[in-house]
Every structure is written in structure tokens, then in C-alpha cells.
Amino acid sequence: MVIADTHLLGSRNGHWVDKWRREWQMHRAFQTAITLHRPEVVFVLGDLFDEGKWCPEKEFNDYVERFHKLFKVPEGTKMHVVVGNHDIGFHYKITPSLAHRFEKKLDAPPVRLMSVRGNHFVLVNSMAMEGDGCRLCARAVNLIEKIADILKCSNGSPLCKSNMKVDNYSRPIIMQHYPLYRESDSICTEPDAAPLPERNSLFEERWDCLSKESTEYLVESLSPRAVFGAHTHHSCMVRHSFVPTSNHKIEFIEYTVPSFSWRNRLDPKYYLLTISPKEVKVSKCGLPREWTMQVTAVVMFCVLVVYLRFSSTAAHYGYKYLSGKKV
Missing domain, CATH: 1.20.5 (Single alpha-helices involved in coiled-coils or other helix-helix interfaces)
Known part of the structure; x- marks a missing residue:
């Protein structure tokens, strides 16, 4: 199960009645979905909190506690989160303490490789893909290089440098907050895509999506078979075809997951994935307006x-x- 952009309100934005109402709605919707589908894994693609980038330590700890109460998963279901810009700030606003506390409290390092039944997922901090060599970015790139090498070794590539491997190699699935680079949402044709004329507004790299350079770096390093992002609050499906060299093509589908919150859209959504090492099947589930x-x-x-x-x-x-x- 994949959800995104829950945007739990803090003490600054919104009336307490609105906060209580929205959180009760999301709690009931999430618990109903969990009970109905019994997913093995739940991914939350960033912006868990609306004011995580501003709040002091005590308020942040309260935030985390509320999140775990509202989105409690049963025994046998694991939850993994990736960080969003509202959780720690856009790249230019991130401090070491903001990044560290989210990583520590939510168990979310800048990049992580995890495997479930022969399916491999790479969880990425989108704000660490700035490409400017900052401490957070350098750490993320170092982890991506190590993961890329593990995948190459697992696939039998002669270019791998270590002996570390994953069991039952298959191309990985990237989970992150930002979409990959695209000029706008004008290529998105789903009924729940961004409305016009917003759909035709040009994206700003590193703000609305990853930069073109970071996108190429991620794709060429990891060779994903699917990518899931969020951030726009709207739905989109893009078929990508990268050709790094004349004899090598990387094809995959990217899905942008709509917001799970009624604050961000009238019809929140979540995704259900059925995944095997050979295929990824995606179902989109809508909540009531x-x-x-x-x-x-x-x-x-x-x-x-x-x-x-x-x-x-x-x-x-x-x-x-x-x-x-x-x-």
C-alpha cells in the first residue's frame, strides 16, 4: 500500500476543529483500508507533517506520536517512510538537526535498500538529490553508489567492485517524494491529474521535481523497473525510456501518487501494489469526496x-x- 502527503497540521496552520476533523477522516480511511486489504508493507512518500520544517523538538516528538497513532499498522504489516520537503524543509532550508531528527525518529536514512520476497526497493530522500556536494547530498550519493554496486554484483555484472549481493536479483523500485524530472503535468492524462490550467504550469527543477541531472543519475545508477513519487498532490503516469548508451535502454513507468488528505484534494487516493520479481501491478483506490x-x-x-x-x-x-x- 502506498500513501503520500498526509500533511498533519501543527500548531500554526488551521483551526483545531479543522485539524481534528481532517485527522479523524484520515485515521478512519486508513484503518478501513488496512483492515480491508491487509498489505504486507505500507510506504508513505513524504510530507507526513505540514509544519515539520518549523516546529521545535517537543512539538516534533508530539507530531511523530500522532502520526503513529493515526496510521497504526497491525502486526505483520511493516511501514516505511521517505522524507518530504514539509518534514525537514527544501534543500536550502535543511539543517543537520532537522535531517537528523527525522531520520532518527522515523528510521529514514537518506537512501535505503530493502527487499521483500525478492523485490528490491530503494528509498530516496529527494532533497538530498540537489547535486551540490553538501554533507547530506554527499552521504546520499555515497549510499546510492554502494547500492548500485550491490545490484550490479547481484546481476552478475563484471563491473561490480564488491562481493555484496541481494538474493534473487530483480531491477529495483524507487520510492521517493519528488517526481522525476518533467517539464510539467501536461503529459498527465488521468482523470485525477492536476486541473487545467495548473496542469500546464512549468515545473521548477529541485522545487516541483528532481533536476534533470539527478534524474539521469538515479536512473542510470539503479536501472529501476518502476518509480513512485508524490509531492504534486495529483495523479500522473509517465512511461520513461532512457538510452544511456547506444546498446542499452532503460524503460520503466513512473507513478505520481495523489495526496491522502482531504485538505489537498476533494478525492484523496491511495495505491495498492501487487509485485513479483517480474511485474508490478498498480491499482488506484479512491476515498469518498x-x-x-x-x-x-x-x-x-x-x-x-x-x-x-x-x-x-x-x-x-x-x-x-x-x-x-x-x-
Whole structure:
């Protein structure tokens, strides 16, 4: 199961009633989905928090505790998160303490390789793909180089430098917050893509998506078979074909996961993945529109009032009848 952009409110933005309402909605929707589908793994693609980049230590700890309560997973299901710009800030705003506390509290290093039943996932901090040689970026690149070498060795490449391997090699799946480089969402044709004219707005590299250079670096280093990102709050599916050399082509599909929050869109979504070492099947699941939920709540409240009134009247009539009083 893949969700993204939950954007839990902090103490600065939004009224407490709105915060409580939104969080209750997401909690119920998530728990219903978990109970219904029983996924083996849940990925959360960044922007868990709306104000993680601003809040002090105590507030951040409260944030983390709320997140785990709202998105609690049952025994047998594992959750993995990648960091988003609202969690620690855009690249130019990230401090070592902001990056460290998210990594420590959410167990989310800049880059991680994990395997599930012969399927390999690379989780990437998108803000560490700036390419400017900063400490965070250098660490991320170093980890990508090591993972790339492990995958090459596992695939039997003569170019690998170490003896480390994964069991049952298959091309990896990248999980990150930013989409890969694209000029805009104009190529997105899904019904839940960005609305017009927003869809035609040009993307700013390193702000709306990864830079073109970082995208090429990730793809050529890891040769993914699928990529999942978020950040835009809208849906998109892009078929990529990279040709690093004349005799080598890297083809894969990139999915941009819409926001799971009613604050960001009227119809939140989540993805269900069925994955084997040979294929990736993706199903998109929609949540009810907020208007539908509001109308349903009003109708149910009216039904409850009528029921209580009827029950009270019936009970009063029955009492008079049984007591022998003339009605």
C-alpha cells in the first residue's frame, strides 16, 4: 500500500476543529483500508507533517506520536517512510538537526535498500538529490553508489567492485517524494491529474521535481523497473525510456501518487501494489469526496434525531398503556 502527503497540521496552520476533523477522516480511511486489504508493507512518500520544517523538538516528538497513532499498522504489516520537503524543509532550508531528527525518529536514512520476497526497493530522500556536494547530498550519493554496486554484483555484472549481493536479483523500485524530472503535468492524462490550467504550469527543477541531472543519475545508477513519487498532490503516469548508451535502454513507468488528505484534494487516493520479481501491478483506490461524507453525516444525524424522538414517544406511550392510565 502506498500513501503520500498526509500533511498533519501543527500548531500554526488551521483551526483545531479543522485539524481534528481532517485527522479523524484520515485515521478512519486508513484503518478501513488496512483492515480491508491487509498489505504486507505500507510506504508513505513524504510530507507526513505540514509544519515539520518549523516546529521545535517537543512539538516534533508530539507530531511523530500522532502520526503513529493515526496510521497504526497491525502486526505483520511493516511501514516505511521517505522524507518530504514539509518534514525537514527544501534543500536550502535543511539543517543537520532537522535531517537528523527525522531520520532518527522515523528510521529514514537518506537512501535505503530493502527487499521483500525478492523485490528490491530503494528509498530516496529527494532533497538530498540537489547535486551540490553538501554533507547530506554527499552521504546520499555515497549510499546510492554502494547500492548500485550491490545490484550490479547481484546481476552478475563484471563491473561490480564488491562481493555484496541481494538474493534473487530483480531491477529495483524507487520510492521517493519528488517526481522525476518533467517539464510539467501536461503529459498527465488521468482523470485525477492536476486541473487545467495548473496542469500546464512549468515545473521548477529541485522545487516541483528532481533536476534533470539527478534524474539521469538515479536512473542510470539503479536501472529501476518502476518509480513512485508524490509531492504534486495529483495523479500522473509517465512511461520513461532512457538510452544511456547506444546498446542499452532503460524503460520503466513512473507513478505520481495523489495526496491522502482531504485538505489537498476533494478525492484523496491511495495505491495498492501487487509485485513479483517480474511485474508490478498498480491499482488506484479512491476515498469518498468530502461533500459526500458531509451529506452522509448530516443525513445520519437527522435519522438519529428522528429515531430518538420516535423511541422516546413510543416508550412514553407504552408506559401509560401498561400503567392503566387513559390515553
